[in-house]
Amino acid sequence: MTPITRTPVGGRSDTLRQAQGPDGAEEPDGDQAPASGRQDRGAGSSRDETAPPKRAARIAAAVSIALVGVYVAGTLVIVSPTTPVRGAVVAAAGPYFTQKWNVFAPSIMKTNITFSVQAQWRDADGTLVKSDWVNVTKLEQQAVPGHAEPSRIQKSSWNAMLAYNARYLALDAQQREIVRDTFIQRADGGGYRAQSAESLIADLDAVSTTPGSGQGDVVRFLRYDYMLKEYATAFSTAYFDQDVERVRWRIDRTRPNDFENRFSEEQQFDDTAVTFGWRHVDDVIDPETLAVYRDVVTRYGGAR
Numbered sequence: 001m002t003p004i005t006r007t008p009v010g011g012r013s014d015t016l017r018q019a020q021g022p023d024g025a026e027e028p029d030g031d032q033a034p035a036s037g038r039q040d041r042g043a044g045s046s047r048d049e050t051a052p053p054k055r056a057a058r059i060a061a062a063v064s065i066a067l068v069g070v071y072v073a074g075t076l077v078i079v080s081p082t083t084p085v086r087g088a089v090v091a092a093a094g095p096y097f098t099q100k101w102n103v104f105a106p107s108i109m110k111t112n113i114t115f116s117v118q119a120q121w122r123d124a125d126g127t128l129v130k131s132d133w134v135n136v137t138k139l140e141q142q143a144v145p146g147h148a149e150p151s152r153i154q155k156s157s158w159n160a161m162l163a164y165n166a167r168y169l170a171l172d173a174q175q176r177e178i179v180r181d182t183f184i185q186r187a188d189g190g191g192y193r194a195q196s197a198e199s200l201i202a203d204l205d206a207v208s209t210t211p212g213s214g215q216g217d218v219v220r221f222l223r224y225d226y227m228l229k230e231y232a233t234a235f236s237t238a239y240f241d242q243d244v245e246r247v248r249w250r251i252d253r254t255r256p257n258d259f260e261n262r263f264s265e266e267q268q269f270d271d272t273a274v275t276f277g278w279r280h281v282d283d284v285i286d287p288e289t290l291a292v293y294r295d296v297v298t299r300y301g302g303a304r
Helices: 014-020 037-049 055-078 084-097 136-141 152-169 173-179 197-206 215-240 287-299
Strands: 112-122 128-130 184-186 192-194 244-254 272-275
Touching (some): 055 084, 136 152
Antiparallel strands (some): 112 244, 184 192, 244 272
């Protein structure tokens, strides 16, 4: 037996260190003893982490896998050819999973609406000159291709047509006939002038099926009609580079074939057009506003 020699400084002697080895005392079976109880707790925690999942976790995983399996199987049945099984699955899943186009666009437009203008001006001899029709909406849409998010100004005429047409349809049948006529009358001193708003309201109210009650619709239409006259005047002046005296506009509608007839060469629906009468230009266009319209016409490729 190796003798153990104590030292006065409280440290271990060389003989003791040789007996214990460099890492401390050894167990009788030769395994190294743990340095502290902390290592015992760590080993226990490691064993807990590697323990198999609890029963609840296993059940949740099994249910999730079953639901995914049912969903995938149902999808495969729905996209399969028509069978009694497919009909039953579609009927059961329809209220929860069926999608239609109106999910993305509740009011799908089936008709293309465009806005065209025509103008009149005096030449050097004082003769009234009438222009050709110009499709403003088509001109604006020329700047849309290639832009994921086009500016609103590139569809201003289209937006105007939707609002104007809605107010036009709110009128009675006889009122619509009147507003499609010309709003121009002879002036007292000669020449022509715009018909007053008061006389227009009186004429439209006189043919109303419910006199007095429909003046709200009449006023709303006339306000937008005046706005459209201003728009058509500024555009025509910039487009034709003339002192425009009169303007009028037309709403063109084209409807493509239904989906079932999309490959047919024969047009299923006829094109329609509603032309409104001449409006007299009795105001002076602001130069800055006219410069903006001229720039728009140039950028859209409509410069003459």
